[in-house]
Amino acid sequence: MRPAICVLFLCLSAALPGDGSADAAAPTMGDVLAASTADDWYTIPRSETLYLTLPQGEVVMMLAPQFAPAHIANLRKLVQAGYFGNAAILRSQDNYVVQWSSPGAGDGELPGGAARRLAPEFYRDAAGLDFVPLASRDAYARSVGFADGFAVGRDGRHGRAWLLHCYGALGAGRASEPDSGNAAELYVVTGHAPRHLDRNVTLLGRVIDGMQYLSSLPRGSGALGFYEHEDEYVPIRSLRFANDADAAWQVLKTDTATFKALVAARRHRAEDWFVDPADAIGVCNVPLPARKLSP
Amino acid sequence: MRPAICVLFLCLSAALPGDGSADAAAPTMGDVLAASTADDWYTIPRSETLYLTLPQGEVVMMLAPQFAPAHIANLRKLVQAGYFGNAAILRSQDNYVVQWSSPGAGDGELPGGAARRLAPEFYRDAAGLDFVPLASRDAYARSVGFADGFAVGRDGRHGRAWLLHCYGALGAGRASEPDSGNAAELYVVTGHAPRHLDRNVTLLGRVIDGMQYLSSLPRGSGALGFYEHEDEYVPIRSLRFANDADAAWQVLKTDTATFKALVAARRHRAEDWFVDPADAIGVCNVPLPARKLSP
Numbered sequence: 042m043r044p045a046i047c048v049l050f051l052c053l054s055a056a057l058p059g060d061g062s063a064d065a066a067a068p069t070m071g072d073v074l075a076a077s078t079a080d081d082w083y084t085i086p087r088s089e090t091l092y093l094t095l096p097q098g099e100v101v102m103m104l105a106p107q108f109a110p111a112h113i114a115n116l117r118k119l120v121q122a123g124y125f126g127n128a129a130i131l132r133s134q135d136n137y138v139v140q141w142s143s144p145g146a147g148d149g150e151l152p153g154g155a156a157r158r159l160a161p162e163f164y165r166d167a168a169g170l171d172f173v174p175l176a177s178r179d180a181y182a183r184s185v186g187f188a189d190g191f192a193v194g195r196d197g198r199h200g201r202a203w204l205l206h207c208y209g210a211l212g213a214g215r216a217s218e219p220d221s222g223n224a225a226e227l228y229v230v231t232g233h234a235p236r237h238l239d240r241n242v243t244l245l246g247r248v249i250d251g252m253q254y255l256s257s258l259p260r261g262s263g264a265l266g267f268y269e270h271e272d273e274y275v276p277i278r279s280l281r282f283a284n285d286a287d288a289a290w291q292v293l294k295t296d297t298a299t300f301k302a303l304v305a306a307r308r309h310r311a312e313d314w315f316v317d318p319a320d321a322i323g324v325c326n327v328p329l330p331a332r333k334l335s336p
Numbered sequence: 337m338r339p340a341i342c343v344l345f346l347c348l349s350a351a352l353p354g355d356g357s358a359d360a361a362a363p364t365m366g367d368v369l370a371a372s373t374a375d376d377w378y379t380i381p382r383s384e385t386l387y388l389t390l391p392q393g394e395v396v397m398m399l400a401p402q403f404a405p406a407h408i409a410n411l412r413k414l415v416q417a418g419y420f421g422n423a424a425i426l427r428s429q430d431n432y433v434v435q436w437s438s439p440g441a442g443d444g445e446l447p448g449g450a451a452r453r454l455a456p457e458f459y460r461d462a463a464g465l466d467f468v469p470l471a472s473r474d475a476y477a478r479s480v481g482f483a484d485g486f487a488v489g490r491d492g493r494h495g496r497a498w499l500l501h502c503y504g505a506l507g508a509g510r511a512s513e514p515d516s517g518n519a520a521e522l523y524v525v526t527g528h529a530p531r532h533l534d535r536n537v538t539l540l541g542r543v544i545d546g547m548q549y550l551s552s553l554p555r556g557s558g559a560l561g562f563y564e565h566e567d568e569y570v571p572i573r574s575l576r577f578a579n580d581a582d583a584a585w586q587v588l589k590t591d592t593a594t595f596k597a598l599v600a601a602r603r604h605r606a607e608d609w610f611v612d613p614a615d616a617i618g619v620c621n622v623p624l625p626a627r628k629l630s631p
Binding site for chain 2: 133135136161163177178179180181207208209217219232233234235236237239240241252253256257258259260307310313314315316317318319321322323324325326
């Protein structure tokens with residue numbers, strides 16, 4: 042039974058986009074997406090689509106080889122060598138991250154020829170990246186925006202660009218040494234964007250579906266949100282790249298008129314519910330839509 | 337068993353604050369808090385401390401009567417009249433909010449003389465508020481900072497100030513009419529700060545303890561994260577104001593040299609782990625510490 046009272050912000054607007062409750066001259070995000078064409082969507086190669094299967098459900102991730110080629114190549118070796126066969130989520134820290142690895146793997150050599158130490162990929166050359174700036178103030182970077190379906194920071198002076206630690210970002214944990222990340226230990230942001238981590242740790246992609254299975258895990262009671270008892274570990278049934286049997290995933294391109302309209306619709310919320318629309322938007326508040334293609 | 341490998345960002349720094357792993361000249365947040373004195377902490381009156389008891393655990397909230405006096409007075413009437421005796425969490429939307437109310441209460445008159453319609457308290461007069469600005473760029477407001485232990489936005493031109501929708505903010509849901517919020521339906525932010533809601537809905541406080549019991553609830557599969565079946569509702573054992581039998585809670589004052597040092601320690605992360613400290617901080621990334629006093 043749905044409760045009788047529907048005293049909810051966004052109730053009308055989000056439930057019924059484009060139904061006349063918003064100003065007809067100002068499309069909502071729902072309107073923008075409904076009007077999108079096939080050309081507005083980018084089909085993620087299966088070799089860059091990662092599936093994490095938990096008892097709770099399936100998490101789908103889109104990798105960013107244009108930002109972290111070496112870490113992704115290392116991850117590929119680890120996956121092929123079955124490194125994550127025994128893996129589990131070992132940490133869930135409230136308003137921060139979940140983190141997984143193979144707890145019985147020890148800290149010796151990694152299998153499949155994967156490197157234990159890798160040169161950091163904290164940022165890349167800004168040149169050659171199709172960066173579309175978001176005209177918004179940002180606490181952490183002089184310029185933020187989007188590239189290839191990812192939220193990105195950019196420093197024109199040093200010619201650098203980097204992925205942002207927005208909600209759902211996928212990263213490679215590391216110890217104190219900058220080259221100690223290797224993708225054998227992965228984390229996903231499950232809280233308010235910890236942007237101070239930007240350019241300090243390698244991000245390799247983002248979750249495009251199933252975030253709720255990671256974000257709703259019980260928080261660990263140990264320091265840093267580690268589960269203190271082995272029976273709290275969340276077993277990972279599999280971590281694998283997509284294959285031909287999987288449906289293809291698409292994300293909305295971020296260098297199109299459609300995406301520009303989406304940002305505008307979220308920057309100025311035209312829905313009747315809003316009495317004082319912000320006319321502003323934070324980079325990690327911009328939705329980056331994904332969809333599964335019917336097989 | 338703790339995993340053998342501890343390949344974790346923040347592992348050293350957060351686990352061992354002030355142990356020599358950071359530059360001795362630049363204190364960490366742990367150092368700052370360890371050096372704080374009794375005067376740095378504000379004891380929350382029990383009449384402004386709200387307890388939400390769930391099967392999972394206890395959530396403690398600090399109310400902000402200086403921002404939402406009418407909504408808090410209405411909430412007090414509802415609590416005294418037993419309105420929440422039958423309440424449950426009905427909604428958990430990923431990266432957004434949880435929301436609760438009394439599902440069987442209908443939409444007629446509220447008990448205890450509580451008003452069904454209330455003038456919005458979306459902002460207040462900036463005058464008379466001890467506002468301490470945070471010198472940070474912010475996407476949503478020209479000026480952000482802190483007052484009385486809360487994250488606050490300020491518009492000097494219009495002389496207005498308002499609470500911010502940071503993680504853990506407590507608000508009064510409303511329908512389309514701006515005066516339809518009444519505290520009979522409450523929500524807490526469980527995701528990346530939805531700052532576009534600022535000045536569009538009344539905030540009345542923030543969670544100071546037990547956030548993990550709200551943020552880790554299963555997400556609802558219905559529209560807007562509503563639970564679709566009654567047996568998914570999370571029953572609320574009680575919603576009550578603190579009494580003398582409860583331990584007192586304190587929050588760190590936000591207009592002190594100690595808080596200024598805390599912000600500095602988080603703005604420039606001195607811990608060895610960071611190779612490229614941001615020297616920047618977002619208003620919703622600033623920790624607002626709370627502690628329970630031993631009875």
